[in-house]
Structure formats: C-alpha cells, structure tokens
Amino acid sequence: MEKQGHSEMEMTPSDPFSYIKLLKVNRELLVTHIRNTQCLLDNLLKNDYFSAEDAEIVCACPTQPDKVRKILDLVQSKGEEVSEFFLYVLQQLTDAYVDLRPWLSEIGFCPSHLIQSKAVVNTDPVSRYTQQLRHHLGRESKFMLCYAQKEELLLEEMYTDTVMELVGFSNESLGSLSSLACLLDPTTDVLNEQGETIFIFGDAGVGKSMLLQRLQHLWATGQLHAGVKFFFHFRCRMFSCFKKSDSLYLQDLLFKHYCYPEQDPDQVFAFLLRFPQATLFTFDGLDELHSDFDLSRVPDSCCPWEPAHPLALLASLLSGKLLKGASKLLTARTGIEVPRPLLRKKVLLRGFSPSHLHSFARRMFPERAVQQRLLDKLEANPNLCSLCTVPLFCWIIFRCFQHFHTAFDGSLHLPDCTVTLTDVFLLVLEVHLNRTQPRSLVQHNTRSQAETLRAGWGTLRSLGQVAHWGMEKSLFVFSQEELQASELPEEALQLGFLRAVPELGPGGDQQSHEFFHVTLQAFFTAFFLVADDKVGTRELLRFFQEWTPSGEAAAVSCYPLFRPWQCLQASGLPGEDPFKNNDHFQFTSLFLCGLLSKAKQKLLQRLVPTAALRRKRKALWAHLFASLRSHLKNLPRIQSGNFSQVQAMPTFIWMMRCIYETQSQKVGQLAARGICANYLKLSYCNACSADCSALSFVLHHFRKQLALDLDNNNVNDYGVRELQPCFSRLTVVRLSVNQITDSGVKVLYEELTKYKILTYLGLYNNQITDVGARFIAQILNECKGLTHLKLGKNQITSEGGKCLALAVKNSKSIFEIGMWGNQIGDEGAKAFAEALRNHPSLTNLSLAFNGISTEGGKSLARALQQNASLRIFW
Template identity: 75%
Template structure:
C-alpha cells in the first residue's frame, strides 16, 4: 500500500472511505491518544458488537497502549460497521477523547443513519463525575430552609433576582447585569484581564448565598454555560475548621472534602489540571473567615500536587496560581475588599428595586386581592417598605403577613407605632414558637405574643446564651458539644432557629449547627443581654466597643465606641483582621436598642424584672447620647460657604439606626442637640432608604437650618419619602447618584415648596425623565432662594430641556444649573433671554455642532452676565473651534 503524505497533525489520510483502513492507517495516532479503553468496551458490549470474552482479552493486556492495540485488532476483525461505531463513540464522547477532536474534524467523519441509531453510554470518569456533581448540586440547591418553616421550600418558589451592579475599583457604577449568566461573562465589566476572581459584595441579607444557590441550580439543570464541566462550592467558614498544622493537596480538598469521583480520580484530576477553564468555583462569605490570615501575603504554590494548608490553597485558587483560567466567584459583605490584582470583575448586589418588590409580592401572594392589601400597607408604611429592599427582610415581612392572613379572616392591621427591624424579628420568633403548638381544624391558635414568649422562656434563654457565646468568640458554627452545653434540647432544634450542617473537617464529616442567618444570631445575642438578669452594664455595652479600631484605648471609655479613628487620621494603630466584618456586632447593638425601647416593656417585663429593664435602658440611652455628641465633636470641620461642614462615616449611620430603633422621642431630641455642625456630609456611607427614617428621626428635632449631603448612596424614592419629616429644616439637599425617579422628585416638589428655604438641590445621575422636570420646574418657580441645581446625567430629552429653560428664565435667583446632557440646543436658542443671573453654563458631552455654537456665540453678545460656557465633549473639531477663539467665554477643551 502506498503511504499518503501526513497532514498538519501527522494524520495519514486514506483515499478510500473504508473505516477499517482509517483505523489501520492512523493506528499509532489512536494508540497515543486513547487513554480510556473501558468506555469503548462498555459501548461495544452494550450494542452486542463485543462479547464478554472479547472484553476480557483486551483487559488482560499489561499496558494501556497494548489494550488499545488489541481493541483495534478485534474491532477491525469484525468489519466496517463495528469500526464505524468505534469512531462514532469517540466522536460523541468528547471529554473522554478530547485529543482526537481535531482528527475527527480533519477526516470529516460523518456517521451513517444506522450507526446514529445505536445507543452510546457515557461511562467516562470525567463525564460521570460531572453527572455526580450535577446531581449533588441539584439536590443541594433545590430547597431552601427559611424562617418559620419546619419543612424546606422550593428555591424556585422563593427566589428572585436582585439588582446587580457592575462597579469599578473605587466602587463607581459601570452599569447593571441583566441576569446571573452575566457574572460569568468575560466580555463585560472586566477590570483586570489578569485577575481571576469575580467579587460579589452586598449588605447582610441582600441574598448573596441564595444567589449562589440559584447559580448551582441553573448549572445542575444544564441552564448555565455548557463549557462549565465542574462546579465546586465552598463556604469560606469551613476553612476555619482546619487546624494550623493541617495540610492537604488540592486534589484532596476537591475530592475528599467536597465530592469524590466514583472511578479513576487521578484521571478526573488530570483532566481538570489540563482544562481548568472548564471549572467554576464559588466561595461564599469571605467575611465569615475569622483569622489573622492575610490574603495578599500567602506563599505561592506552583504545583497543584504540593500539600499546603487549606487557606493557602484558597488564596492561590483566587489568585490563579492554582488552576489558572478557572472561574472563581467570591462573595463577601459590603466593606470587605480584596487585593486589586486578584479582581477580574466586581459586582455589588443592591437588593430589590420597586419593580422587584412588586414582582416578589405577586410570586408570594398569587391572590390579587392579597397582593393589593399587602402593597397598600407597605405603601402606607414607608419604614416597613424600605426594609423590603433587602430580600431577607422582605421575605420575613411577607411570611409574617402570610401568617396574619391565615390567622385572621380580616385584613391584618399593623401596629399604630412605627414598625422597626426589632418588631419584625419578634414577629418571626413568635411565628416560629407557635408553629410547634398542636393545631386543630376547628380551633385556631389564639395565644398572645406574651404567652408565646413566656411559655418558651427556657428555650429562648438557651438560644440567646449560645448566640452570645458565639458572638463573643466570633463563632457562627457550633459543634454538638457546644450546643449541648447551652442546654438546648432536641425539641428546641426543631423550632427552625438553628439548622444542622455537615462540616468537612480533617476527621471527615461532622454534624454541627448554625443560626439560619447571622442577623438572627445577633438578635438572640441582644435578647440574652436584655433578659439575663446577671448581665451588668459593662457587659450590656460590650459590643459597642467593637466599633473602636485597635489602639483606641486612649480615649475615655464612655465615648470610645463611636470615635472614627480613620477619619481623624490616627496613625500607628494595630492592623485589623482583613477578614473580620463587624456587621454582626452592629446588628446586636441595633436589636439591643429595639428590645430596650419602652414599646417592648409590655412584653419583656414578663421575662425580666422591670427594675432591671429600666436600669439597662437608662445606661444604654446615656451611652448613645454621649457617644453621638463625642463622635461629631471630634470630627474634622471645614468652614465653607457659611457652613460648618463635617464628613461623617458609616459609623454615624449605625449610630442613627440604633437611636431610631429605640423609638424614643427623648433620645432623638438629645441626639439632635448633639449635632453641632450645620452641614452633614454622608457621601459613600452605604446608606439605604431605611437609613433615611433614622436620619429624619433625629434631624426633624433640629432647631436650626441644616445642609444634608447624601450623594452616592442607595436611597431611591423610598428614601426621599422617609426624609419628609426633616425637609422643614434643610436648605441644602444633595441626592445625586441614588436611583431616584420621577416619583421621588414629585415628593421633593410637594415638600420643598411648603417651606421655600431651599438654596441647593443636587439630583445629578439619577433616573429622572421629562415628567420629573415638571416637578423641578415647580421648585424653581416657588423656591425663590434656590441658587444651585445639579441635574446632569438623567433621562431628560429636549422637551424636558425646554421646560427647564423656561423655569430658569423666570427664576430671579438661580445661579448654576450644573451639567446639562442630551439637551437639544434648538430648544435653547433664546439663551440670552433665560436669565441675566446665571454666570456659568456647562453643556458638556452633548451633541452640539458648530451651528449650535454659533447661536450661543450670538446670544452671548446680548448677555454680559454669563462668564463661561463649557462645551467640552461636543461635536466640534479643533479647526471649527478656531472660528470662536475671540469669544473667550466659550471653552471647548
């Protein structure tokens, strides 16, 4: 036989279509690249092309190449059909014979209809491991355990996407992601091409863990990227279970501590090392990894086979030193950051938007009448509604409503007083306690909240004791021994406050327990501090000390908990644990304030002596007042524009939340007196709409006019509504970059025109349309002292620009209208007639051409009051700009 010239792969072609000849000519290529003979044998046996004796002959060969040669000999001896079927199996099982894909493509192998009708079974170890992973993750992600449930709920019934925002290194917005698949999209939001980790952050309860569970569910059902063949999910807290001396290989971490392959683990691991881009890793809760471990100073591991401490393996996976090219998705709470060199993409979870909330209400309440009742009551209670922007709290609130609807024939009514987060958790706790009571078809459970708590006093105390002990030691997973030491009994574990988890430690699987959410552990910690009569004042206020950076002991103890050392520029402080997030301490303080409020005395006086409650309440209130006053007093001040300005930090927001949770007007009044500055700058404080309630609760007591800067937060329209009580004292309101729509602007218009003291209104980079411009025009018309308006980067068209121009024209006070974008100049032709009071216009990044600029130049001849018009970023070339070089007031570049 005359040999053919080798192709680019070293493949020898055969001019004949004979499949026997194809196997003969390319025999050595097949021997080199077929590493799995068992899968071929399984399919040949399944389709009766091989007998058991044939299979035994192949398996008896001493080496893998010998097995392949013997298999080829037997196949060729059985004729064309069997040879064609062998090629078909190799073609269909791509993972098992990945090296032969180019060869099959080059020979243009196309099986006949007869061969395509044959059954192909995939017994390849890699494929079987992928199937096992899908089954494992499918079972693990199908159900979700929730508050108040003795049984699991289907994830599909309770999950809903939240607002996912792409952000830059400095957390600046880069747009939104439309779906979960966008997290894995390597074409959008990339900050660092060399980075390996997609970093997903968000506040407590915003749904980070549930999002990962949904991602697992999609992959398990084949609805995610088909290129992902391996999905490994770890909770970061499990890495704390290992001892300092523990070392293991990457293979052991993935197989022995996650999911073990049923066959040939070495072959599966070899495939993973060769094709790391087929793997997706998710690591949930970096903030729950409590240690002095520094992610940026971990020794590099160059070999995936070298044993190391699991934390070192984690760091090298995130950096790409191990399995470079694999997708790694890491979650953490807001405030936690990772080294920039690790970042590939950064995403921030924002929670539910108003449309999400409405959709979730439809999902949870299919009955339209109940939907309407729920949404009406949320609309009437903005404080409660704002809590629903956080999916966890939204679910708790909706569950409470479901319980009310089931328990009463009439529409449930909310309490007369403001509903706080403490109220919601008390309702959720009561709901849990009542679910274990015997039920009857003819008689409803009618016991009161007091009866529910009193009858379960021992259980609640034990839960509180366990939560408090864990909080003091920064522990969130408890061993069976620790649970038993807290005197919790088996029936207590059935209430649903704790759930059993399997921790993968060095000794194998160990049954442990954790609270359903860290916020629930914070609630029970605060409950213990209040109801335990042995808790003294110092221990009561223990967790307020967690707000003091290391090295802050020089400050007197009654003030130290709130002093912002970072903004004071104190140097030489001890380095904080990079993984330690303090939200759990802050929530403990928040619930402590709520439980010690006077409104809760009716309940708690049955659990603890009244004298004890009064003593603890008095100590707490005095501490809050002194701390707030000391905090603001020690902030650096800037004298600007007649204002004494202070830049507060997120600590101040937490202080306001605690004061608000007390629902004490007296505490609010004292706090207002402690605010000495008249310009509060709260930019980039991660404030949400619920925080506006707390802010108003204090500021509406102010006896002086104030300036309030809330730029770059997450307030939305709910936040604007909640600010209503303090509009009467605000002369400056800055709300830029806060997702405010026309609805929020309408509220501003209605309120600000009542008092007419506004001088500055900032609404830059929101979602305002031409409809909202009409409300802004009303503010311009009626607020005669308004001098500055920032309205750029909204959704205003030429029609809105015309309306705005007319309002500016009629205003006698407006001095600066900020940066206008996407306004057609033909609507502003009579610019010289707008006002003689405006001295500066910024028309940056519009679509103004040389024709429009000529009109502006002509208008300037009649207006001597305007000192500058900035036209940077418009549609004019440098040579065209020279025409206007005599008009010095027009600035182009």
C-alpha cells in the same frame, strides 16, 4: 485511492476507503493521546461492533498504550464502518478525548448519516462527574433553604432579582447589571484581565447567598451557559470548624468534603488540574471566616499533591496559587475589601427596589385580593417599605404577616405606625412560638406577645446563651458537642431558629447547626444580654465597644487571630476602624438599643427584673451618648464656602440606626445637638432607605439650615419619603446614584416647594423620565434661590428637556445645569437655546451625549452669540 506521498493532513473523510488508512497513519498519535479506553469499549460493545471476547482481549493488555493498540488493531480489522464509528466516538466525547480535538478539527472529520444515527453513550468519568455535580447542586438549590425553615418553597417560584450594581475599584458606580448571565460573561465589565475573582458584596440580608443559590440552580439545570464543567460551592464559615492540626489534600477538600466522584476520582482530578478554567468556585461569606489558626506560620500551598491546612488551601485557591485560571465568585458583607490584583469584577448588591418589592409581594401572596391589600398597606407605610428593601427582612415580615393572616380569619396584620428592626425580630419570636401551640378548628390563639414570650422564656434564653457564646468567638456554626454542652433543650431545635448545616463538617457524620441568618444570632445575643440577670455592665457593652474611637478606653477585642482578608494578603492597616467589617457586632448593639428602649419596657418588665432593666438601660445610654459625642467630635471637617462640612463614615450611619432603634425623642435631640456642622456628607456610606428613617429621626431636631449629601447610596423612592421630616431644614439635597424614580421626584417637589429654601439639587444617574422632569421644572420655578441642578444620566427626552429649558429661561438664580447623558435631542437643544439667550445668571451648562445633531448645535451656537454669562459649555 490515495496517491503515494500524501500526508495525513490530505486524507479526507470523503474518500470512502480512507478511515482505516487514517488510523494506521496516525497510530502513534492516537496511542499517545487516548487515555480513556473504557468509553471506546462501551460504545463499540453497545453498537455490536465489538463482542464480549474482543473486550476481554483488550482488558487483558497490561498497559494503557497496549490497550489502545489492541483496540486499533481490532477496529481496523473490522472494516471502514467500524473505523469511522471509532473516530465519531472520539469526536463526540470531547471531555474524554480533549487532546484529540485539534487533530479532529484539522482532518475535517465529518461522519456519514449512518454513523450519526448510532448512539454514543458517555461513560467518561469527567462527564459523569459533571452530571453528578449538576444533580447534587440541583438537589441542594431546588428549595429556598436560607430562610424557609422546613417549608418546601421552590426557588424557581420565589426567587426575585435584586438591584445589582457594577462598581469600580473605589466603589464608584459603573451601571447596573442586567442579569446573572452577565455576571459570568468573561468579556464584559472587566476591571482587571488578570483577575480571577468576581467579588459580590453588600449588607447583611441583601441576598448574596440567595444569588449564589440561584446561580447554582441555573448551572445545575443547564441554563447557565458559561463553559463551566465543575461547580464547587463552599461557605467560608465552615472553614472555621477545622482544627489547627487538620490537614487535607486539595483533592479531598473538593471531593470528600463536597461531592465524591462515582468513578475514577484520580482521572477527574487530573482533568481538573489540566483545565482549571473549566471550574467555577463560589465562596460565600468571607467575613464569616474566623479562626485562631495563624496562616502566617505555614508555607503557601502551591502544590495540589501536598497536604495543607484547609485554610491554607482556601487562601491558595483565592489567591490563584492553586488552580490558577479557575473562576471564583466571592461574597462578603460591606467593608471587606479584596486586593485589586485578584479582582476581575466587583458587584454591589443593593437589595429590593420598589418594583422588585412589588414583584416579591406578588409571589408571596398569589391571591389577588390579599396581594392588593398588602401592597396598599405597604404604600401607606414607607417606614415598613424601607425595611422591606432588605430581602431578608422583607421575607421575615411577609412570612410573619402571612402567619397572622392564616391564624386570624384572613385579616392582614400590618402595623400602621413606625416599625423598628427590633419589632420585626420580636414578631419572629412570637410567630415561631405560636406555631408550636396546639391548633383548634374553632378557637384561635389569643395570647398577647408578652404571654407568648413568657411561655417560651426558658427556650429563648437557652438559644440566646448559644448565640452569645458563638458571638463572643465570632463563630456561626455549632457542633453537636457544643450544643450538648450548652444544655440546649430539644424543643429549642424544633422552633426553627437553628437549622442543620447542609454540608458535612470535618467531624464526619456528626451534624452541625447554625442560626438561619447572622442577624438572628445577633438578635438572640442581645436578647440573652438583656434577659440574663448575671450579665454585668462590661459584658453588656462588650460588642457595643467595638466602635469606640481610638483614644478612648480600650475596647475588649472580639477579633480572633485569623482575619478573613489575611488569606487574600491584604491585612488591615493600623488605626483602621475595627467596627466596619463586623456588622454581626453592630446588629447586636442595635438590638440592645431596641430591647432596652422605653417602648419595650412594658413588654420585658414582666420577664426581667425591673431593677436589672433599669441598670442595663442606664449603662447603655451613658455609653451610647459618650460614643456618639466622641465620634461626632472626631469626624474630619473642612470649610467649603459658607459651609462647615463634616465627612461622616459608615459608623455614623450605624449610630443613627441605634438611636432610631431607641425611639427616644430625647436621644434624637441630643444627637442632633452634637452635629456641629451645617453640611453633612454621607456619600458612599452604603445607606439604604431604612437609614433615611434613622437620619430623619435625628435631623428633624436640627435647628439650623443644613446641607445633606447622600450621593452614591441606595436611598430609592422609599428613602425620599422617609426624609420628609428633614426637608424644612435642607438647602442642599444631593441624591445622585440612588435608584430614584419619578415617584421619588414627586415627593421632592411636594416637600421642597413648601419651604423654598433649596439652593442645590443633585439627582444625577437615577431613573427619572419626562414625568419627573416636569416636577423638577416646577421646583426650579418655585425655589427662587436654586443655583445648581444636576440631572445627568437619567432618561429625559425632548419633552422633559423642553419643560426644564423653559424653567431655566424663567430662573434668575440658576448658575449650573448638568444634563449630560440624557436624550433631549435637537428639539430639547432648541429649547435650551431659547433659554440661553440673554440669560442673566447661567454660567455652566452640560448637554453632552444627548443625541444632538448639527441642527441642534446650530441653534445653540446662534443663542450663544446673545449670551454674556456662560463660561463652561459642554
């Protein structure tokens, strides 16, 4: 028996008569902290500890504390087993009795085997809502809704990882992200402990939405262990649908406009307010948030109980003024920046690497023979591979070829020539229009692309009109009324380019529609501008003028009053390039260049009056040349040694893309003539391998030797292959931090040793092994003028180190070698020691972080005694 004077802390469950006493001593603590009596009643009834009459007595009590007191009286009157089970329910239902966790831990409650064998049912509204959210998100994320278009393809079977790169505040690379679980790890790769937002950015189509869908699916199926009880997914473009007069409570935004709790929403919301750290929000596409609502005219929404405009609620959630402590994943296209105080992590999506592309091809084409033919054709066409590094474009290309493979007796229609993005989207039109045609078992559809487009011309033009209207207003979601006002025919909706928006809009039950990707809306906008006879020069160039440099004729502004970064309290600076955050305008301009190119003249002249095509082409070319000339003239320049260096901006990359889309050698020559510098710096421009096709298209016309800096981009092996036409001009090749493997290094060896003009080779922080190191050693042997070689932070071991050291020993020109962060070890150090002895030119050498021990250090020290040239040695 318990001694007199013992405190409640000294009572232990090992005492067989302590449970009733324990409940008596802690009665007021339990009355204060038990807010959910229904769970207790449900479990006591289920295990026959309470009768129906007992439950009625409890329910008849007027207040919640009275109900708790009555339950305690009844439980204690029924004996020790019932009292123990009562405590067991409190312990098991952690969400319902969260305030009692510390107390249960302090008393060290450990139920007996008999009590542990009893079933505990969780009828707590919070737990039920978590399960409801899992079911909701599981259903919404099960299929690949983004691109599949009515095809029920399981996300689990089709999802393929992309390159995820952790970056710092200034977008400097901090290494790759190994898994989605690491993304939500609160302890690793944190930039700012006080920040709550994980910011994921990348170009259109690199897989931001798919990554969020994959996260939703993992959480819904219990595979994401991040301590998250509530998961709310919002697409920022939906906030553009609200009217200026709309006002919402936070509870309504979360529940009525997302997923409404089946029971006791007030209790669920109260829990959410108390424990915001248990909530994860994902906001997809901040750059797609456009509205004429002036956020500066309304007060900050800091109180969860007061109504506010939905945009004000969004701004307060993102800034942490509402539900501070909740985790947030925010995506946006490249160019949008989030204020540093809000950032916790920053992740750049790079799209598919070659290995990811092969993995995706195997998923799309499970038949071994078809799969191998596809991969062989891709390897033979680096231009197509470069386009396929963008997951969206890869998906479109593969689905189109899959259609033709099915429709034409199993043959795989992959072009062997240069493919532009305009070609890909014209192919999309052809495939979708062909799908609407009646099928025959014996006769295949033999219509040409021109005939197919002509047959669907009216429908395509109607879609273009809708796309153009939305693009003018930077709107990506169309209400039922807006579609009806545009007189869009029913067959246009059947084609699959527009899809019903999965979330309910503010209008209630009316369905809204959107193009399945912003790039498709941009294509249809360009299509309308080319196809419509009434479109004049000013309207044709409206989106193109978004990149007009300051000082030229003022462009027509397509910016609405509300800008996405305003809700993060980081409005753009005056003079900031207005084009960089609007790649839906950029894509429209790019597709205009493609559709009005000479190569598409034959296709379109049977659909559009020749005079109209000629007039539009002339106006576009004149504006393109003027913009390019002005842009190149205004690029910042510095003199560095023998080089006149020009610092190009991302806009320059977009101009190169547009020039490439024209497929006009004359345009390429004129562009090359305008580059009045011999050092082109394109680092941190987010250039991908497809951009290397565009650069080569222009730079192979450059008549002088050139230095090309593409550090910190996403060139990868396909991009290196696309640069082949340029290598006869390049004396400096900088490709650090670009996902390059031994395959890309082999191409560099084959090309650079043809011309032997290389002086600088930068390949820091790639994926080069000893195989690639042998190719680089050959470059060093054959390019007698090579002075700088940067190979740090690769995967080179002692074997590769010995090959490189021997090449260094034989070189009479090498000035600097960077080998930091490899694994050459003592064997590699000894080989470099041999190279150092009496070397005539080597001045800078870095061998830090290479696993070199005292033994290797001694070899290097002895060699240094016989070296008079080295000045800097790490």
